[in-house]
Amino acid sequence: MEAVQTVENFAPRVLAWFDVHGRKDLPWQKDKTPYRVWISEIMLQQTQVTTVIPYYEKFMSSFPDVYALASAKQDDVLAHWSGLGYYARARNMHKAATMLVDEFDGEFPKTVEGVCELPGIGRSTASAILSISRGVQSAILDGNVKRVLARFHAIPNWPGEKKTENRMWGVAESYMPEIRCGEYTQAMMDLGATLCTRSKPKCHVCPLSEDCAGLASGEPTTFPISKPKKAAKPIKTAQFVVLQSDGKVLLEKRPASGIWGGLWSLPEFAHDASIVLEAEQRFQCGIQSVMALSSFRHTFSHYHLDIIPSLVTVKEAVGVHETEKYQWFSVDDAFTLGLPAPVRSILESVEKGDTLLL
DNA sequence: AAAACGGGGGA
DNA sequence: TCCCCAGTTTT
The missing domain is CATH 3.90.79.10 (Nucleoside Triphosphate Pyrophosphohydrolase)
Known part of the structure; x- marks a missing residue:
C-alpha cells in the first residue's frame, strides 16, 4: 500500500472540515474587501477573535474605507486602538492608509510583493489579505499554521530558526490549493485556533489525524518544539x-x-x-x-x-x-x-x- | 517566570 | 542576515 498522497489530499480535507466546522459569520467575513480584511488581520495578529469583534465594529463604523482612515487624525486612530496593545501597528496602519491613497490611488496592490510594501504588513499578512479578499493563491504562515504544519510533519526544529521557517514556507505553499484559496486560508487559521491548539489539541476530530506524524509520535504537543532555552546561566x-x-x-x-x-x-x-x-x-x-x-x-x-x-x-x-x-x-x-x-x-x-x- | 505572537529596525 | 523589541495573553 502506498502512503497517502498528502499534497493531494491535504487541502481537500481541510476544506471539507471547514465547510462543516469553520466560522463564516464573523464581521470581517461579510464584505470581504481588501480594506476590511486588512484591518481584521492586523487586529487579529495580537488579540483573540472575541476581543477583536467590538473593536472591529467600532473601527469600521468610524473609518469605513481607506479614505476615511487616511484622513483621520492619528490620535483618533489610536483612540480606537486603545486597549489592543502594540500601538505601533495602529500607527503603521494609519501610515499605510495614507500611502494607499497618495501612491496607490486608493487601490490595494494585487501582488504579495506589492502589499508587503505597506508598513505593518509582511509576507503572511499580505497573503492572508490577498487570498481572502481576492482569491490569490498565496499561503500564510502565522502562528496557527506553523503549529499545524510542525505537528503534521513532526518537525524537529524550532520554527524561530530561519532555516526551519523557510522550509515551512515551502510546505505551506505546497499545500495551498488552486481553488477556494480564501476559504483555505481561513480554514487553516480556524484549524489552528480551535482544533490544533497549543495544549489539548482535539486530534480525535481533526481531519488530518490519520497521517499526522505528530499524533503518531504519541506527543503531538511537543510540536512545534519550543525555543531552545539557553540553560539559565548560574550566578x-x-x-x-x-x-x-x-x-x-x-x-x-x-x-x-x-x-x-x-x-x-x-x-x-x-x-x-x-x-x-x-x-x-x-x-x-x-x-x-x-x-x-x-x-x-x-x-x-x-x-x-x-x-x-x-x-x-x-x-x-x-x-x-x-x-x-x-x-x-x-x-x-x-x-x-x-x-x-x-x-x-x-x-x-x-x-x-x-x-x-x- | 517565560514563551508566544508578526513585523520593524538596528547591528 | 540575525537579533531584539513592543505589549499582552497563555502556559
Missing part, C-alpha cells in the same frame, strides 16, 4: 580586593589555563568572607581601612559573576612578599598589563576615587 559571587599600600596595588597572576588564564587579576575572596579577617590571614598585614566599591555583574558565556569589589589599605607591605604569583604595581603600570575587563574597570574606578563608603 556566582566573589569579592575582589584592591589591596593598596604606598600607592601600589597587589595583583595576582592567574593560572595559565581556565578563566582569564595568565592574566593579572585581583585577589578573590569568597562572597561571604570577612575582608578584614581574610586579608590579614592571607597576607599577614595590618588593615588600615576598608572601603566598598560599586558592585556589578560580569557575564561570561556560561555564567554570571557578581563582583563585590573593595579597596583595602594596609599600613605597610610587610608580610606580603612578592612571588611569581603576587606582585605590587602602581596603578599606571597595572594598566599596561593583561587585565581582565572587570579588573581594569575596578582599577579605573579606584583611580578616579569612586569609593562608596568607609
Whole structure:
C-alpha cells in the first residue's frame, strides 16, 4: 500500500472540515474587501477573535474605507486602538492608509510583493489579505499554521530558526490549493485556533489525524518544539580586593589555563568572607581601612559573576612578599598589563576615587 | 517566570 | 542576515 498522497489530499480535507466546522459569520467575513480584511488581520495578529469583534465594529463604523482612515487624525486612530496593545501597528496602519491613497490611488496592490510594501504588513499578512479578499493563491504562515504544519510533519526544529521557517514556507505553499484559496486560508487559521491548539489539541476530530506524524509520535504537543532555552546561566559571587599600600596595588597572576588564564587579576575572596579577617590571614598585614566599591555583574558565556569589589589599605607591605604569583604595581603600570575587563574597570574606578563608603 | 505572537529596525 | 523589541495573553 502506498502512503497517502498528502499534497493531494491535504487541502481537500481541510476544506471539507471547514465547510462543516469553520466560522463564516464573523464581521470581517461579510464584505470581504481588501480594506476590511486588512484591518481584521492586523487586529487579529495580537488579540483573540472575541476581543477583536467590538473593536472591529467600532473601527469600521468610524473609518469605513481607506479614505476615511487616511484622513483621520492619528490620535483618533489610536483612540480606537486603545486597549489592543502594540500601538505601533495602529500607527503603521494609519501610515499605510495614507500611502494607499497618495501612491496607490486608493487601490490595494494585487501582488504579495506589492502589499508587503505597506508598513505593518509582511509576507503572511499580505497573503492572508490577498487570498481572502481576492482569491490569490498565496499561503500564510502565522502562528496557527506553523503549529499545524510542525505537528503534521513532526518537525524537529524550532520554527524561530530561519532555516526551519523557510522550509515551512515551502510546505505551506505546497499545500495551498488552486481553488477556494480564501476559504483555505481561513480554514487553516480556524484549524489552528480551535482544533490544533497549543495544549489539548482535539486530534480525535481533526481531519488530518490519520497521517499526522505528530499524533503518531504519541506527543503531538511537543510540536512545534519550543525555543531552545539557553540553560539559565548560574550566578556566582566573589569579592575582589584592591589591596593598596604606598600607592601600589597587589595583583595576582592567574593560572595559565581556565578563566582569564595568565592574566593579572585581583585577589578573590569568597562572597561571604570577612575582608578584614581574610586579608590579614592571607597576607599577614595590618588593615588600615576598608572601603566598598560599586558592585556589578560580569557575564561570561556560561555564567554570571557578581563582583563585590573593595579597596583595602594596609599600613605597610610587610608580610606580603612578592612571588611569581603576587606582585605590587602602581596603578599606571597595572594598566599596561593583561587585565581582565572587570579588573581594569575596578582599577579605573579606584583611580578616579569612586569609593562608596568607609 | 517565560514563551508566544508578526513585523520593524538596528547591528 | 540575525537579533531584539513592543505589549499582552497563555502556559
